[in-house]
Structures are given as C-alpha cells and as structure tokens.
Amino acid sequence: xxxxxxxxxxxxxxxxxxxxxxxxxxxxxxxxxxxxxxxxxxxxxxxxxxxxxxxxxxxxxxxxxxxxxxxxxxxxxxxxxxxxxxxxxxxxxxxxxxxxxxxxxxxxxxxxxxxxxxxxxxxxxx
Numbered sequence: 526x527x528x529x530x531x532x533x534x535x536x537x538x539x540x541x542x543x544x545x546x547x548x549x550x551x552x553x554x555x556x557x558x559x560x561x562x563x564x565x566x567x568x569x570x571x572x573x574x575x576x577x578x579x580x581x582x583x584x585x586x587x588x589x590x591x592x593x594x595x596x597x598x599x600x601x602x603x604x605x606x607x608x609x610x611x612x613x614x615x616x617x618x619x620x621x622x623x624x625x626x627x628x629x630x631x632x633x634x635x636x637x638x639x640x641x642x643x644x645x646x647x648x649x650x651x
Contacts, residue, residue, distance in 0.1 A: 530612050534631060537605040539639050544602030545646075558650055564601050565643045571597070572636050579629050587625070588617035591632075598639075605635045 549557055571594050578586040591614035598607035609632040616624045 530609075530628070531631065534605055534609055534635065537608055539603065539605050539635070539642050541602030541604050548602075554650060558647055561601070561643050561647055564597065564603075565640055565647070567597060568594075568606075568636060568640050568643075572633070572640075575629075576633070579625075582622070584617040584620055584622075584625060587629075588614045591617065601643075603639045606632070606639045609635050 548560075552560070571590055575587060575590045575594070578590060591610045595607055595610040595614065598604075598610060609628065613625070613628045613632050616628050
C-alpha cells in the first residue's frame with residue numbers, strides 16, 4: 526500500500542512557479558541569482574550534513590537539520606522538498622527507523638532534483 530505522503534509529494538511541484546516569478550519581479554536579476562546561489566550552496570551543505578546524520582542513525586540531528594531545511598525550502602518555494610523535510614522531521618522525532626529510511630530516500634531525490642532545477646535556472650538567467 527502506498528502511504529499517503531508518498532502520493533502527495535508527487536502532486537507538489539519541485540518549485541512554486543508563482544513564488545519564483547514574484548521574487549523575480551520584486552528583486553533585480555543579480556539579487557535573485559545571488560539568493561538562489563546561496564540556496565543552492567546551503568542545500569548542498571545541509572544535504573550532506575543530513576546524509577551524515579542518516580549514516581550515523583542520529584535521528585535527533587536529522588530532525589534539527591530537517592527543521593532548518595523546511596524553512597529554507599519554504600522561503601524559496603521549493604515545495605516538494607519543504608513537504609518532505611517536514612515529514613522526515615516528524616518521523617525522526619517519532620524514531621521509526623524503517624520509515625525514516627524510506628522518507629530520507631524520497632527527500633534526497635527531491636533535494637537532488639530541486640538543486641538541479643536551481644542550477645539550471647541560474648545558468649539560464651546568466
């Protein structure tokens with residue numbers, strides 16, 4: 526049986542087009558590019574930290590990292606990543622190791638796709 530969160534995640538876009546276009550209108554291109562570059566860097570750094578915590582099976586550390594990732598993703602409209610970070614944080618707090626592994630894998634795939642999207646967006650706007 527497919528869990529509800531799994532089908533829900535695919536209904537969410539990687540990035541919220543409305544939020545991206547609103548940011549693009551409100552900010553100059555160089556500012557927008559700088560912010561997205563920071564998000565890209567931060568996403569890679571936090572992603573590596575979360576991977577390390579996962580390898581060490583440190584659910585508390587994972588929950589902390591997910592918490593800050595949730596708000597970072599929310600700021601940039603990275604909807605799928607935001608949703609999965611939130612779900613993973615809750616599961617880490619409950620300590621369900623099997624579900625943590627499944628959600629971590631889904632989160633990692635969403636983060637990778639999101640960071641690829643941001644990188645290609647940055648390349649297009651240069």
